[in-house]
Amino acid sequence: MTATGAAARAQLLADAIAGKFPDEGGRYGPFGGRYVPETLIPAIERLEAGLREHLHAADFQRELADELRSWVGRPTALTHAPRLGARWGADVWLKREDLAHTGAHKINNAIGQALLAKRLGARRVVAETGAGQHGVASAAACARVGLPCTVYMGAVDMERQAPNVGRMRLLGAEVVAVTTGDRTLRAAVDEALRDWVTDPLGTYYLLGSAIGPHPYPYLVRELQTVIGREARAQLLERAGALPDALIACVGGGSNSIGLFHPFIADAAVEILGIEAGGRGPALGENSATLALGRPGVLQGTYSLLLQDEHGQIQETHSVSAGLDYPGVGPEHALLQAAGRVSYEAVSDTEALAAVQECCEAEGILPALESAHALAGARRWAQAHPGKRILIGLSGRGDKDMPTLQSTLIVQLEAGRP
Numbered sequence: 001m002t003a004t005g006a007a008a009r010a011q012l013l014a015d016a017i018a019g020k021f022p023d024e025g026g027r028y029g030p031f032g033g034r035y036v037p038e039t040l041i042p043a044i045e046r047l048e049a050g051l052r053e054h055l056h057a058a059d060f061q062r063e064l065a066d067e068l069r070s071w072v073g074r075p076t077a078l079t080h081a082p083r084l085g086a087r088w089g090a091d092v093w094l095k096r097e098d099l100a101h102t103g104a105h106k107i108n109n110a111i112g113q114a115l116l117a118k119r120l121g122a123r124r125v126v127a128e129t130g131a132g133q134h135g136v137a138s139a140a141a142c143a144r145v146g147l148p149c150t151v152y153m154g155a156v157d158m159e160r161q162a163p164n165v166g167r168m169r170l171l172g173a174e175v176v177a178v179t180t181g182d183r184t185l186r187a188a189v190d191e192a193l194r195d196w197v198t199d200p201l202g203t204y205y206l207l208g209s210a211i212g213p214h215p216y217p218y219l220v221r222e223l224q225t226v227i228g229r230e231a232r233a234q235l236l237e238r239a240g241a242l243p244d245a246l247i248a249c250v251g252g253g254s255n256s257i258g259l260f261h262p263f264i265a266d267a268a269v270e271i272l273g274i275e276a277g278g279r280g281p282a283l284g285e286n287s288a289t290l291a292l293g294r295p296g297v298l299q300g301t302y303s304l305l306l307q308d309e310h311g312q313i314q315e316t317h318s319v320s321a322g323l324d325y326p327g328v329g330p331e332h333a334l335l336q337a338a339g340r341v342s343y344e345a346v347s348d349t350e351a352l353a354a355v356q357e358c359c360e361a362e363g364i365l366p367a368l369e370s371a372h373a374l375a376g377a378r379r380w381a382q383a384h385p386g387k388r389i390l391i392g393l394s395g396r397g398d399k400d401m402p403t404l405q406s407t408l409i410v411q412l413e414a415g416r417p
């Protein structure tokens with residue numbers, strides 16, 4: 001690195017620690033911003049003004065805290081994992097978002113934004129979903145606050161994730177099949193945005209990860225930092241110390257930024273984000289955006305992307321549907337550029353092995369997404385013996401049974417005498 005490069009990097013880090021991001025323009029250093037058509041600007045500005053008025057107001061925070069406690073089931077447990085620790089030669093702690101209502105961290109964001117939609121006087125909510133987990137969380141949160149919910153879902157994903165389509169319908173949502181574009185998550189986001197533009201005052205767009213145009217990456221981060229704030233206090237109380245390493249999986253980046261953010265200023269805590277390495281490093285074989293991507297604009301934000309040399313967004317692959325996205329939130333791009341967080345990829349095979357190990361050692365069936373964090377933690381532990389590791393367990397694995405049946409369970413049955 002050049003001297004100016006090092007100085008710029010140090011400045012980004014100092015600004016990140018000082019809480020300067022996002023700035024006025026919704027930027028995280030060189031990343032972030034708001035790259036949207038003119039037609040969306042009034043709706044987004046209205047959302048931004050609404051956030052300024054309500055998000056940190058005492059009565060909104062009180063209402064949110066009540067719902068998080070009595071409906072979501074927070075605080076979620078911090079579980080000491082001594083048998084995983086013995087295998088890895090580490091002191092291992094799991095932050096249990098799998099125990100949150102609907103089975104993952106996504107509900108923290110969904111209920112927060114649904115309450116906000118009510119405050120802003122919206123008459124209906126639209127959301128997008130890929131694997132269906134955010135659609136289910138949105139449908140549940142909208143039912144809870146009494147707002148009708150329309151979920152856009154790629155036709156390909158509807159076929160792959162049929163049980164979640166049924167869950168959304170039971171929870172009262174209308175699920176709309178998206179047959180344009182790639183017929184997966186990317187096209188579903190575009191359709192939800194298109195719907196929002198047609199009625200920016202009456203409709204609220206409930207975005208599911210720390211991505212998209214400003215202020216969404218900020219809003220989602222603020223709603224997910226409950227994970228890191230709880231985990232930090234719980235670990236300090238139980239272990240009497242901060243972790244040596246903090247590790248979470250990164251798809252769009254919401255559970256990870258929620259866990260990481262309250263630790264950014266703790267220089268002694270090493271922070272590691274784990275992406276989906278899929279079948280390998282070739283373009284199209286993974287979803288490791290930070291580890292392998294290049295800068296560009298996708299869905300309203302300037303961040304890192306998986307694209308070819310002509311700037312075409314690439315098809316991605318991961319055994320875990322929730323990590324299968326070619327972009328990533330701009331704050332992660334900043335934290336990587338500032339040298340505060342490092343990002344590594346874990347393969348499909350390593351993630352599947354981690355599901356099995358966590359089941360056997362701790363009696364917990366983790367989501368395939370979360371298993372990436374476990375596999376990354378195991379690798380880190382082996383390179384750094386005897387350390388304390390805090391892992392974000394973003395969700396439970398019940399939703400992954402069809403994938404697990406055709407992989408791990410088939411192998412288990414074949415190995416039986």
Ligand SMILES: *Cc1c(COP(=O)(O)O)cnc(C)c1O
Nearest residue numbers: 251252253254255322369394395
């Ligand atoms: C959706 C999902 C993820 C990935 O999304 P992020 O926004 O990166 O957190 C990770 N884990 C689980 C269980 C999920 O459902």
